[in-house]
Amino acid sequence: MSSLPAADALAIGVEAARAAGAVLVERFGGPVSGLRSKSSATDLVSEADERAEHTIVGYLRARRPDDGIIAEEGSEASGRTGLRWYVDPLDGTINFLYGIPHWCVAICCADAQGPLAAAIYDPLRDELFSGMRGAGAWLNDVPLRANGKNDLASALVGTGFAYIASSRRMQGRILASVIGEVRDIRRNGSASLDLAWTAAGRFDAYFESVDQPWDWMAGTLLVREAGGRVTELTPADPALPRIIASAPAIHDALNRLLERAVHKAQNSID
Known part of the structure; x- marks a missing residue:
């Protein structure tokens, strides 16, 4: 060592x-x-x-x-x-x-x-x-300082989608329950930049089902060091949110919203 x-x-x-x-x-x-x-x-x-x-x-x-x-x-x-x-x-x-x-x-x-x-x-x-x-x-x-946003309803939220079609369908169902509860959603196509932008306050929050450490380790360190909060989950279904990062004041509300969205999406599967 x-x-x-x-x-x-x-x-x-x-x-x-x-x-x-x-x-x-x-x-x-x-x-x-x-x-x-x-x-x-x-x-x-x-x-x-x-x-x-x-x-x-x-x-x-x-x-x-x-x-x-x-x-x-x-x-x-x-x-x-x-x-x-x-x-x-x-x-x-x-x-x-x-x-x-x-x-x-x-x-x-x-x-x-x-x-x-x-x-x-x-x-x-x-x-x-x-x-x-x-x-x-x-x-x-x-x-860098994470955004001081304290109202989830006015939050700009970044996210991403999986490469597997079945996972994207599940993520679409989750997103359908989220998009009406926040200001808007952005899907820019780079998890690391999304997290960096959350650390910089360009996004109020970000969530995604990224599962490889190179996708999120650098970005989550930046969010935490910028004063934001990060929740790291280990869902059994790889389509579900793995990383949730946000301004500190809206973090708990975002976690609760995603829990409800996941529950609804899982119960709506034909």
Whole structure:
């Protein structure tokens, strides 16, 4: 076991994220290559994902050769330091492939206590969301604060959908019970950016059924360090909400609303 100061972990994560961002910007809007499917025909990975992951993993192995790594496109190392890096080299692949300018790089360093430092980089806007456990969160150099919203009915809520059609149908039923109880819903297509935007107060809340740690570990650290609240669930049905993040004053009300929505959706299945 070895320790790494959070500031050092953050510096490494930031440099790796920026390097991967440069790789992705070079490829954004160009011809798509190396395209293949993963969990379903709608869950795609491209050469850009793999090149970005190669860049990040190479950087991490050069700087921290004994740390563990878990990355979305398959790079993995068990490590022996007690530290592990969770890497999503391109969160928002479908947006990227369609030329939609909403995607990011997400990296989180975790120890035995959980997320230690995180970087979420949006290279097209040159927005770097970062945070350290117990020290705060920032957008570039500006401290982040979650929204002070105290009325769920006027909350702007982000969400996302699964790649599996049956799960999306369940999520649609849940959403039908939520959308009339909040200001509006946004589905932007990048879980990490949705969480970063919640930390920045651009969303009042966010919920989704994300189940892989690289999808949510970086973003949930930012929300918590920005003063927001996060509920992590372990539903038996992968279609149900896994992560709920929000402004602190509306968190309990949002949890109750989602509980009712899930119950209604489950009871409405033909």
